[in-house]
Amino acid sequence: MKAPRVGIIGIGQSEFKPRRDDANYPELVREGVTLALNDAKLELKDMQAVVYSLAPDALLGIGNAERLGVDAVGARNKRFMRINTGGATGISSVITGWTHIAAGECDVVLVAGADKVGESGDSQTILNKIWDPTYERALPLGTITMLAMSAVRAMHKYGLTEEDMARVTVKNRLNASKNPKAHLRKVVSMEEVLASRYISWPIKLLDACPQSSGGAAMVLASEKYIKDNKLDAVWISGVGHCSESYYMGDRMGNKIMADHADAHALGRSFERSYKMAGITDPAKQVHLAELYAPFSNTEYHSIEATGVCKLGASMALMREGHFDLGGRIPINPSGGTLCTNAIAVSALVRAAEVALQVWGRAGEHQVKGAKIGIASGNGGDHQFFGTMVIES
Amino acid sequence: MELMKRKESWNIGYDHALGETASYFFAQVRDNAQIYGRLDPKSGRVLVPPRAFSDQTLEPTTDWMKVGPGGRIEAFTIVYEEFKTLPDPPYAFGYVLLDGADTAIGGFFRGIDLKNPAQAAKRLALGTRVITKFAEERKGSVLDFWFELEGDGGKSGSNAEAVVGYE
Numbered sequence: 001m002k003a004p005r006v007g008i009i010g011i012g013q014s015e016f017k018p019r020r021d022d023a024n025y026p027e028l029v030r031e032g033v034t035l036a037l038n039d040a041k042l043e044l045k046d047m048q049a050v051v052y053s054l055a056p057d058a059l060l061g062i063g064n065a066e067r068l069g070v071d072a073v074g075a076r077n078k079r080f081m082r083i084n085t086g087g088a089t090g091i092s093s094v095i096t097g098w099t100h101i102a103a104g105e106c107d108v109v110l111v112a113g114a115d116k117v118g119e120s121g122d123s124q125t126i127l128n129k130i131w132d133p134t135y136e137r138a139l140p141l142g143t144i145t146m147l148a149m150s151a152v153r154a155m156h157k158y159g160l161t162e163e164d165m166a167r168v169t170v171k172n173r174l175n176a177s178k179n180p181k182a183h184l185r186k187v188v189s190m191e192e193v194l195a196s197r198y199i200s201w202p203i204k205l206l207d208a209c210p211q212s213s214g215g216a217a218m219v220l221a222s223e224k225y226i227k228d229n230k231l232d233a234v235w236i237s238g239v240g241h242c243s244e245s246y247y248m249g250d251r252m253g254n255k256i257m258a259d260h261a262d263a264h265a266l267g268r269s270f271e272r273s274y275k276m277a278g279i280t281d282p283a284k285q286v287h288l289a290e291l292y293a294p295f296s297n298t299e300y301h302s303i304e305a306t307g308v309c310k311l312g313a314s315m316a317l318m319r320e321g322h323f324d325l326g327g328r329i330p331i332n333p334s335g336g337t338l339c340t341n342a343i344a345v346s347a348l349v350r351a352a353e354v355a356l357q358v359w360g361r362a363g364e365h366q367v368k369g370a371k372i373g374i375a376s377g378n379g380g381d382h383q384f385f386g387t388m389v390i391e392s
Numbered sequence: 393m394e395l396m397k398r399k400e401s402w403n404i405g406y407d408h409a410l411g412e413t414a415s416y417f418f419a420q421v422r423d424n425a426q427i428y429g430r431l432d433p434k435s436g437r438v439l440v441p442p443r444a445f446s447d448q449t450l451e452p453t454t455d456w457m458k459v460g461p462g463g464r465i466e467a468f469t470i471v472y473e474e475f476k477t478l479p480d481p482p483y484a485f486g487y488v489l490l491d492g493a494d495t496a497i498g499g500f501f502r503g504i505d506l507k508n509p510a511q512a513a514k515r516l517a518l519g520t521r522v523i524t525k526f527a528e529e530r531k532g533s534v535l536d537f538w539f540e541l542e543g544d545g546g547k548s549g550s551n552a553e554a555v556v557g558y559e
Contacts, residue, residue, distance in 0.1 A: 022395060061400055061402065125475050125476045133406070133408045134408070134441075135498075136534070138535050139485055139498045140471065140478040141498070142475065145469050145471060149487065150467075152467055153467055156519075197472065198470070201512075201513055202513070203469075247447060248496075248498075249495050249496035249497055250439075250448075250495045252495075253495045253496045254489070255437060257448060
């Protein structure tokens with residue numbers, strides 16, 4: 001199937017911070033919307049549909065907060081849809097916006113959301129509640145312990161080390177220092193990361209993402225609308241989704257279909273988006289990637305899932321600077337989810353950052369000559385994955 | 393200007409039905425200190441914890457199979473940070489492939505000194521043999537059992553305080 005072209009014509013991102021006491025939740029949603037509309041030089045009345053990016057309710061502490069956010073996005077009398085695929089929510093929302101246009105239903109769609117993770121002060125307690133009360137809730141599972149167990153399996157399978165993990169943080173913090181929207185912008189050394197306290201072995205404090213607050217939005221439009229109105233745009237040329245089964249314990253043991261060390265379904269999702277975009281050799285064709293990796297170790301299995309290198313090969317390439325800003329394929333030139341995690345919009349920001357890069361508008365963290373980039377989002381129990389190819 | 397905040401909390405009670413498959417599993421844990429899995433006849437895999445249907449073949453499971461008490465570590469972590477409503481750190485937990493099972497089940501690791509992270513992690517290395525231990529008083533919960541290193545001997549219940557105040 002030849003997918004119709006859908007363009008990105010406006011992007012808005014807050015400067016992400018630990019808290020935003022000057023703005024309540026709908027005001028923070030409106031902030032991202034206003035920035036994106038100004039960027040697109042359009043108004044709320046021009047939007048034909050709104051896709052609302054909102055992860056688990058308890059992170060905000062407001063049940064079905066899209067009810068409250070509906071006015072902030074001007075959705076009265078319009079098509080309105082809330083999306084939630086956990087950490088993948090943001091990219092699933094952009095893909096849903098793409099679907100509205102690719103299906104021929106709309107010409108201009110607003111995708112928007114915000115998060116205030118800092119207000120709960122303890123996202124792991126909330127995320128424990130995503131586990132099945134029948135068998136697993138009584139264990140102290142959270143996203144950090146779940147992904148620490150992925151690290152332990154990668155250590156066993158591929159020889160991942162704590163130094164390899166620290167190297168990701170050092171790279172991403174350096175990148176974030178150049179990105180005025182990022183939450184954690186202080187450059188750190190290998191020694192500082194390795195000396196930081198253990199949270200969930202082998203993940204240390206500086207291997208882990210912050211709890212961020214901020215809003216983000218994007219305006220999508222059909223090719224016809226873009227041409228008729230002579231607008232500047234970059235193009236979504238491929239989208240994909242793929243799901244893993246629920247039980248983490250099924251990704252280890254005998255005759256497994258996916259190993260918890262890896263991100264098997266993320267790889268399948270990338271294959272789907274590459275097929276749509278006509279990408280046959282990502283290592284040669286992709287200029288940069290913004291990958292949803294909230295803990296340093298998870299950047300490795302995410303890189304491997306993009307297909308730019310084989311399973312277990314990303315650590316050596318990282319050591320050689322292959323993924324640095326200025327390297328062969330910069331990974332997370334914005335600093336990534338490791339430096340900014342407003343969960344409801346983190347994966348939207350991955351797509352937004354790729355769009356800014358291929359547009360040549362990324363500022364100090366611009367990847368020189370970037371024309372094709374990829375973005376991903378991961379959600380649930382290392383379970384729901386969404387991916388996208390964006391081209392200039 | 394003065395920026396105000398408002399404290400709110402969610403504390404909602406639920407009475408979750410476990411269904412026939414999990415009810416049998418927990419009754420066996422409580423009454424007989426025995427862990428059971430369910431056989432997926434199409435693939436021959438034994439699913440632990442038991443599911444009414446297979447994650448891979450998507451077919452209903454058919455037979456109860458005894459598994460354990462021995463097994464091997466498939467994943468672990470050691471938590472050194474305190475989280476609201478979760479146990480006091482440090483504690484170790486993870487997943488074990490019990491003998492006779494094809495999928496891994498979660499549980500605490502006990503009887504291991506966790507003060508030195510590197511040393512503790514070495515003792516919990518993937519593939520390490522463990523044995524399932526059962527609490528004397530069992531309620532029909534995954535906290536009725538835990539894992540200790542095989543050959544460590546006689547330490548059951550030695551770390552029982554790790555879950556006090558949690559259930």
